[in-house]
Amino acid sequence: xxxxxxxxxxxxxxxxxxxxxxxxxxxxxxxxxxxYNPEFKYGEIPIIxxxxxxxxxxxxxxxxxxxxxxRIVEILPEKAFGERRDDLIKLIPESEFKxxxxxxxxxxxxxxxxxxxxxxSISGGRVKVDFNHPLAGKTLVYEIEITKQxxxxxxxxxxxxxxxxxxxxxxxxxxIENENVEIEIKDIKIASRLKEEIVKNIFTWIKExxxxxxxxxxxxx
Amino acid sequence: xxxxxxxxxxxxxxxxxxxxxxxxxxxxxxxxxxxYNPEFKYGEIPIIxxxxxxxxxxxxxxxxxxxxxxRIVEILPEKAFGERRDDLIKLIPESEFKxxxxxxxxxxxxxxxxxxxxxxSISGGRVKVDFNHPLAGKTLVYEIEITKQxxxxxxxxxxxxxxxxxxxxxxxxxxIENENVEIEIKDIKIASRLKEEIVKNIFTWIKExxxxxxxxxxxxx
Numbered sequence: 001x002x003x004x005x006x007x008x009x010x011x012x013x014x015x016x017x018x019x020x021x022x023x024x025x026x027x028x029x030x031x032x033x034x035x036y037n038p039e040f041k042y043g044e045i046p047i048i049x050x051x052x053x054x055x056x057x058x059x060x061x062x063x064x065x066x067x068x069x070x071r072i073v074e075i076l077p078e079k080a081f082g083e084r085r086d087d088l089i090k091l092i093p094e095s096e097f098k099x100x101x102x103x104x105x106x107x108x109x110x111x112x113x114x115x116x117x118x119x120x121s122i123s124g125g126r127v128k129v130d131f132n133h134p135l136a137g138k139t140l141v142y143e144i145e146i147t148k149q150x151x152x153x154x155x156x157x158x159x160x161x162x163x164x165x166x167x168x169x170x171x172x173x174x175x176i177e178n179e180n181v182e183i184e185i186k187d188i189k190i191a192s193r194l195k196e197e198i199v200k201n202i203f204t205w206i207k208e209x210x211x212x213x214x215x216x217x218x219x220x221x
Numbered sequence: 222x223x224x225x226x227x228x229x230x231x232x233x234x235x236x237x238x239x240x241x242x243x244x245x246x247x248x249x250x251x252x253x254x255x256x257y258n259p260e261f262k263y264g265e266i267p268i269i270x271x272x273x274x275x276x277x278x279x280x281x282x283x284x285x286x287x288x289x290x291x292r293i294v295e296i297l298p299e300k301a302f303g304e305r306r307d308d309l310i311k312l313i314p315e316s317e318f319k320x321x322x323x324x325x326x327x328x329x330x331x332x333x334x335x336x337x338x339x340x341x342s343i344s345g346g347r348v349k350v351d352f353n354h355p356l357a358g359k360t361l362v363y364e365i366e367i368t369k370q371x372x373x374x375x376x377x378x379x380x381x382x383x384x385x386x387x388x389x390x391x392x393x394x395x396x397i398e399n400e401n402v403e404i405e406i407k408d409i410k411i412a413s414r415l416k417e418e419i420v421k422n423i424f425t426w427i428k429e430x431x432x433x434x435x436x437x438x439x440x441x442x
Contacts, residue, residue, distance in 0.1 A: 099320075182436075184434070189413060192410060195437070199439045203439075203441045209441070210440065210441045211438065211439070211440050211441065212438070212439045213405075213436050213437070213438050213439075214436065214437045214438075214439070215403075215434050215435065215436040215437075216416070216434070216435045216436075217432065217433070217434050217435075218420045218424075218432070218433045218434075218435070219431065219432050220424045220430070220431045220432065
């Protein structure tokens, strides 16, 4: 494949060391492995090769693959979730938690300024919190398959809509006319941050489009 | 006028007791009175009579007036900003302010959970804060004029857009086709809460419209 190609992929991601599956696209396998999450939307995922929709190691591997090909690839931390950093382990006075009426417990995750950290230990009035990504420092093994390539303009728009907001043919109408695309949604709210991501990616990866109209339809009840 | 009529109004609002002007629509008078605020957009205001776009006392008076008429009306607190309530005066320990690194000062306004309060006094480690609306308990005197009535469908849409989001012909395109209206904006963001208010008011006060399409246009740079 080439950078900028629109493809659908399937994968199973495991931690090499433990063999633990941390992410996968196949619902059946999830059920079989006993890790099925009913709130998660399984299925092939649309991505743009080389656009950072997946971790670097996967993006690089995809560029070497063809449609229909399946590979097993080992990805080192620096091309996955980075190395573990000691400076991301912080000591926080237990009193800080008490002030906010939080009882710190080892193993629990807390969120400080939007960054999630795991409580590692509590002793001497201090709480040790690890703000490293849970997959930092881990070598990953991915079973990855490119199931199809998308070349149709309208389908490319849907790839981007699906990736960022899980919108599909049932929830969003896409109309293309010359260099303009209109995306129409109803009874759905898209955060403006996501709307901007969608528009940015359309302009970056779909050269034919110069204007995007994002419409929300409201009907009188 | 009747409830539901779309009109443009001009006004000067004064506190009866002190004669102080607290709100007005005319830029020239604001300058003459030495209360001009360069950040405020002066000019006639579009409202819907009886829809709560203005205080109750004004809404009731407008219903008795005709287009072009000018009146001076006295409005008692219960039809303006309500009576003052003693239970909205709170004593807050000074330590609460210190915890958040705020130095309380008499006369300053603070915001707690989105409600604004004025610091009235500080003594014995306690800060007295008045959360009453600054105009609560005040009898108001309004000089009010209905400058014109709007009957055109498209202009009615603009009244609502202008009232809620200061949008006008230059910043929003309005297209009406049968029972449908499309509102198109570019390089402007409207909070979804305001978007919903606009749509709700269109459906409530413009019976002819059954569908609203709110579009944001993005162009490639």
